[in-house]
Amino acid sequence: MHKYIFKRLLLLIPVLLGVTFIVFTLMYITPGDPAAIMLGEDVPQEEVEKLRAEIGLDRPFLVQYGSFVKNIVLHGDFGTSYVTKRPVSQEILARFPATLRLAGAAVLVSMGIGIPLGIISATKQYSIFDNVSMVFALIGVSMPNFWQGLILIMIFSLHLGWLPASGFSGFKYIILPALTIGTSTAAIITRMTRSSMLEVIRQDYITTARAKGQKESKVINKHALGNALIPIITVVGLLFGKLLGGAVLTESIFAVPGVGRLMVDSIKCRDFPMVQGGVLYIAFCFCIVNLLVDILYAFADPRIRSQYR
Amino acid sequence: GGSKSAAKEGEEKNTLIVGLAAEPKGIDPHPVNDVPSGNALVQIYETLITQDVDMNIQPLLAETWKQIDDLTWEFKLKKGVKFHNGEELKASDVKFSFQRACESARIGHIVGMIDADNIEIIDDYTVRIPTKEPFSALLPSLCHTGGMILSEKAVNEAGEAYGEKPVGTGPFKFVEWKRGDSLIFERFDDYHGEKAKIKKLVMRVIPERTNRVIELETGGIDVCYDIGANDITRLEENEDIEVYRKISFSTGYLGMNCLDDKFKDARVRQAVNYALDVDAMVNSVLKGVGTVAKGPLTPNVPGANLELKPYGHDIEKAKQLLKEAGFENGLKTELWTNENKDRINMAEIIQAQLKEVGIDVEVKILEWGAMLEGLNNKEHEMLILGWNNSTGDPDIGLYAPFHSSKHGKGGNRVCYTNKRVDELLDLGRKTFDTEKRNEIYYEVQEIIYNEAAWGLLYNKEVVLGAKKNLKGLKVWPNNKHRFDFVYFGE
Amino acid sequence: MAKKLGVKLMTEKILEAKNLKKYFKTSKGMLRAVDDLNFYINKGETLGLVGESGCGKSTTGRVILRLLEATDGEVIFNGKDILKFNKNQIREARQKMQIVFQDPYASLDPRKTVFEIISEPLNVNKIYNKKDKLEDRVYELMETVGLADRLVNAYPHELDGGRRQRVGIARALALNPSFIVQDEPVSALDVSIQAQILNLMHKLQKELGLTYLFISHDLSVVKHVSDRIAVMYLGKIVELSDYKSIFISPLHPYTKALLSAIPIAKIDVEREKIILEGDVPSPVNPPEGCRFYGRCQYREKICEKQSPKLKKYEKNRFVACHFAGEF
Amino acid sequence: MAEEKKLLEIKNLTVHYITDDGTVRALEDMNLEIGYGETLGFVGETGAGKTTTAKSIMCLLPDPPAKIMSGEILFEKEDLLKKSIKDIRQIRGDKISMIFQDPMTALNPVMTVGEQIAEGIMLHQNLKKEAALAKANEMLETVGIKSFRSKDYPHQFSGGMKQRVVIAMALACNPKLLIADEPTTALDVTIQAQVLKLMQQLKEKYKTSMIMITHDLGVVAEACDKVAVIYAGNVVEYTDKKKLFTNPSHPYTIGLFGCIPDVFSDEEELSPIEGLMPDPTNLPSGCPFHPRCPKAIEKCSKEKPKNVDIKDNHFVKCFLFQK
């Protein structure tokens, strides 16, 4: 297992390198001059040139890329934001807690809704409950996120006054954004749980468990769910990985100081080091979550465990 | 955060929570030039002199000042001014600050005229600031955030990390910046002037307009920046809330690339001006928040030519002019705007209105960076932009947008060229006599107006919302408001 | 079964495998699925290949047809080593060699009709350029294998197992092959259908003079169809004899055990039951001695160290055991 | 067979599967009985209804689509079909156990085999987990697996060992009736022989009655006392093993024998039953076997034949024997 994890971590290097290169290229060919953008509408050109030189934009592409990679490898330095003049790593770390909390809460919400709904739907396939819960879950996905967020704010902050409309400094603040994301992703988990459970409850070992005289609830929760877990872990992992990259729309709506908003702002400003660092961070999270998912597989399924070497 | 705490009863209201529309880029005055940063900076730092809400120059760190010659100004500093780190303000700090400012690209256009290396320290409290050329707009420039005075010692001690530990002379000390969320300030008890009435100032960043207003209404914040036009009426009806409005220094314009064949002819540009129903536009998009622009300068700028009148909506005349210019069959053009909602709305209306005189406009929404690049390459035909006169001086308001040396990247986005205007603008910089100077700028504005260098759209308003029990709030036209004299009343 | 039909056995070898090896690389080590096989098949006869699951029967069949590339060895078909053929030669050779698969469900493309499936070999090799001729041939093939005309447009899922297997057989016959590998063609079928298919194959061999390599794990079926039988264990042939002698006097202890393990649908026969201990070991890194060593009741020291070669015992009888015939 | 000797009695059991594609008449008027200590062989081809019968006894039919239309299943004289699900659970795994066809799928891949065996023990013998696990280890030893392997997962066992585990699981509570649904079909011959022998031994040791479902007459010959041959949901012939093998009577049974290649003789060709199993949603009228029956008479397509006892509990459902 250790060896496996080590191998996987090693594999991170080419992926991350690929990511940085693509992002670098992307940013390079994307029109828009960071210096000009930074200075705004009413600043003369000489100043722009001066700034370009100051941040090293006048160097050739490969030189820029090379020094970027070199700095990371040799000094662990991801560069300094053009805009805030602070180290990129600090900026990202400053946003990370909010993103992590929001992602965690959102995943909890969607699992909390999705898994039970999926299980009940599967065990009562084609019943009214099944239909209602699927419809409910679908409505969640169907609503554009920002619209749903605004509507939630209208209801819970403005009219009921129960929850704050924006900000991120306590438990109360997480509820609405987590709900916004959670409800729109719950459907995926519901659907996955349902189909995975349907697959599993047709298996002989489920019948075997029943044949032992086991209670239905235990048959479902112990035997079936344990085996249905893999696809559920997969979607939850994917979701979590994606959310760690920040949920831009939700973050903007609820003024959550998360990574997603930072990224969008940085992209808009062509804050190259920030974008680079950010994407690298996102890719890293993504890969790590994937790895975690694969490790979780091993816990969920002994067959997979024995494959990891 | 602590949003609700402001609204809680019984508790002594010592904390002011302000909702900003965007996050400051930094709180070191030199590497930044954006309004949100300015919002925060004015709490911490101070300039030698300052403009009051009516744009009159007032002493601040300098008690008196005088012009020695065309190139030099002398300032006498107030004594006993303490920085937040306990140091006293000295002339050396002033010199240091301007030297540092001039090295920064971001504010170079504001303080660039200053010959920083030759600043002369007469004594601890007297400093002479020379300019490279005669520069009549120096005083307003010194009021800009770029002219803020830093503590030399603090900057040197902090080194790279100065951006995290700003030290100024302002009424509030910086405490903490929760990135993406809020900035927290605390009253500076050794302030040289009247101490701030509130103990703590929190500036929260709430980018979504609707949400910011909801926070104001529900008590999450006490002051709300940049209130949307369609929220004003409701807020004005709200008994707990006071809406403050003031015309700002920024002018929205419909630019026409004068190098483009279609817009070379002033008659076409005039026709466009006639074709626009700016009144309707301002009513519809800005919901009456803001006024129809009458000239290139906002009326509150000293030196604005108030005799100019809006072109007015005259379709016949527009068609006539087009015909004269050889476009009786109309023309096709492209209108660029960035993803700013108000501008997109404007663009849509402009599109509809110009259609009536036979100008077929394709609206293109460009991502800001990409748009800038296109503008810099002068690939545009029509564009919607605003010009923010950052110091409220006619020079800043007119030189860059209309001087032919500033084509394209320099600020003259419409590539307007007029020898007379060039001459006058150069002259204006060297003219220190207010009367004469004003006359020069009057003429410039008239020419620009007549030649319809811009399609004049609107002058924006600064709109602040605040709790009614918040007293003493003053509103600056540049949207950089100080909160030290604010307090909670009944 | 040819001899049982009284067809005169030709002694001309149609196919011969020499030192045939197929190893798979796996994470646990080298998997020796087929390890040094030597056998031949005469024209018109049926060679049965029996053995337990995973002993390498299918792999043998696939390697012979070059559906898998052999690791080593030769497969001489009609005098030429087909393992040395290039792509085009292989395509040509395949017209003469075909395969029928074990699983009639998996071996038919679920999205193709019976007609499309049977005509595929003809189309691929561009046998007919006229549509009529092609159709006629397909109908002819269907008739040969006993499929009703109305099924031409049926999809595999609409057919039962027996009919599917008939489609598979028709496809194999389409190119008029002389040699067919039958990879457990009946083990997925019910007894009554199995009997029908066995009879069909019997009939086809008789009428078309086909040669079969008949793979199965069911000794009774293999015995029914084969002239000679090869018993495989863990990638090696342990015994190869004519069909009768294997049943009357098996030489290898494994063959013996295998025979006694078949449940026989008779109640009055008395048989000595040999129940083997343990499971078939894994072909990954097999023991160096006799592969049957671990389960053999007659094992001796020499068996552990030295792998017995397939030796001639008497005419037409080969066995790989150090003590062949001694028990 | 004397009344008191009956452990299980199935009377007129009819089971339908109601599906979108029509109604599958899986069991039609099924009658069976098993005495104490007896092994009943259940032979028939795919889809004949063997598993359905087994699941009906366990009350494990999937509902929907399965519907028990009529009949009773008397286990020790009590009708299982009338019991509450709670009572059924008491019986399942305790008094009646079942072994499934495919050991690969009958074991839960994410639980250790020890836990799986212990599960039933904990449920029915009120034992704590440790005690149950100890008992499970004992059972493993009984079926010839070293007890230290109880912490292993199913995928670490070979097919034969898995089937042994399944057997251990089924026998853990010493049931009165063991239903084995094709317990060796998925196994290799040599392994099948091992498992069959083991089952035989255990059955004798625990004096369990057994229903052995299979499609292989060879297995029946080796392992059973009585045989029921079923075709399309009907028991067409039911008697003890000896009578069946010496005197197969129903044309279908005869046909079945004709399909099996004989290892000991040198026959040229097999004499298979012509035709195919009927479409279960659209069974032929009358005797369901009549379209394939070489001896069919006119009556066969019109009427359903009755069960006839041709000689000493040798029941055949065929008009040929009806007087």
Added chain:
Amino acid sequence: MEAKIDNKERSRIRNKKRSQWVEVLRRLKKNKAAMFGLFIIFMLIIVAIFADFITTYDYAKQNLDEALQSPSFKHFFGTDEFGRDIFTRIIYGSRISLLVGILAVGIAIFIGGGLGAIAGFYGGKLDNVIMRSMDVLLAIPSILLAISIVAALGSGLVNLMIAVGIANIPRYARIMRASILSVRDQEFIEASQSVGASDFTIIVKHIIPNCLAPVIVQGTLGVASAILSCAGLSFIGLGINPPTPEWGSMLSRGRDYLRDYWHVTAFPGMAIMITIFALNLFGDGLRDAFDPKLKN
């Protein structure tokens, strides 16, 4: 054996070939929810095609005097901030939204599916290279891709499609590869090889048709998520150029009026919701229909 028929009859039968899709369709037809979804989608398509006949208003015609009117008989869904008829804009908007969704998914399927097919079929190094690049692409935030593309190519329908399409490529590559892997090792592929079929024939004739089902299912669901991503892009200002009506941008630009004029966002929001809902219902139904295991 079985009954014989003469040649004429044979040809007649041959020409009566039914497709396996018929079977899928039959199963689909039984799924009421899916049919309901399909019905809505059909309605939307019809509305999109016949937009000109359904409404008498011009979607771009401004009438500032009638701005922000509530729903009435004159304007079923009210008017927007420029006095344009929202009903009309939603109707015309269906064209854009559906088109963007479908084409974006089309691009993604075409490129992603192709890459996945190659990776799955040839395996080995090529597989590794392609799939690792997909990982890389997946790790890049789609917003960055979208902004870059829109910034580089300009905003507008086609570029929006490309942006959403490219971001979705890895998803289809994965699905395609997975299903190819499951098909590739099946015996019918070997059977086809054994009769001498070339790789190309095998891919085109056997593998792709058998892999289509999961891709189609993902596709329908993908259209839904593409429409949503589009709305999301509108939110950050990267929508379609005005005055072209598009639901996402109607929604996001109308959000300032959320409190005072509910109808400005409610109707485009509902339109998006209903479409996504229908597409999801249909996609789920399709999945069930394609999956014989779920056949009851």
